[in-house]
Amino acid sequence: MSDIIIYIIVLIGGLIIGSFLNVVICRLPDIKSIIFTRSHCAKCKTKLSWYDMIPLFSFVALEQKCRHCGKQISWQYPLVELSTGLISILIYYLYGWTSLTIFLWIISALLIILFVYDVHWQLILDEILIPLLVVCIIYLLFFTSVDFVNKLYGAGIGMVVIALIYLITKGKGIGFADIKLMAPLGLILGWPKVMVALFFAFTVGALIGICLVKFAKKGWKDPIAFGPFLIIGFYIALFWGDRILGWYFGL
Structure with a gap:
């Protein structure tokens, strides 16, 4: 074919x-x-x-x-x-x-649901988040030979970064569900690609936030769902993270 x-x-x-x-x-x-x-x-x-x-x-x-x-x-x-x-x-x-392709198709379906739902209702449902995490753990443990400790580092560091921002800002702009979302995203990416995802999540989020304030008459204190930006950052890191890190460390 x-x-x-x-x-x-x-x-x-x-x-x-x-x-x-x-x-x-x-x-x-x-x-x-x-x-x-x-x-x-x-x-x-x-x-x-x-x-x-x-x-x-x-x-x-x-x-x-x-x-x-x-x-x-x-x-x-x-x-x-x-x-x-x-x-x-x-x-x-x-x-x-490959099995990785099948896995990524499955988690992409779940992430798209989370993305759109969060945009519309600023809510990340556990009904989708928990199956996403379970699928990630099953795949990483039984269908691949990657360094699982590295994946745990990715999840842990990602969650800690978001949790710190959540505490510093007192939940303004970032919700507790965003911390939970970083668990499966960090597991998939591992360290250090999770940092690429976070960098682009905050960068894209800041740019879109500025555009919304300037052109859509949003106020600086108006809530904007952050989950979609984490998912955008995840895909950038997933598809191009190795190249970005190679370029960065080659400077």
């Missing part, structure tokens, strides 16, 4: 998973509704047909409007689908068909 066909399959699979993640995001924390309730319009509650749920295509074909009530469909849906597809492709491109 040619590489192009494989990438197309991975992309389509990612888009489909992204569509399902949208369902999970909108219905959490009610697990039963995710499994037993058919997809419906968020505005008029009309049940959707299969051709209204084709990832990306339906959003474009319907011109961002519900077929039944005409209300606008949130940009969250295509953005989550596209992000999941692109991340799936990038993971496969970097790591090939």
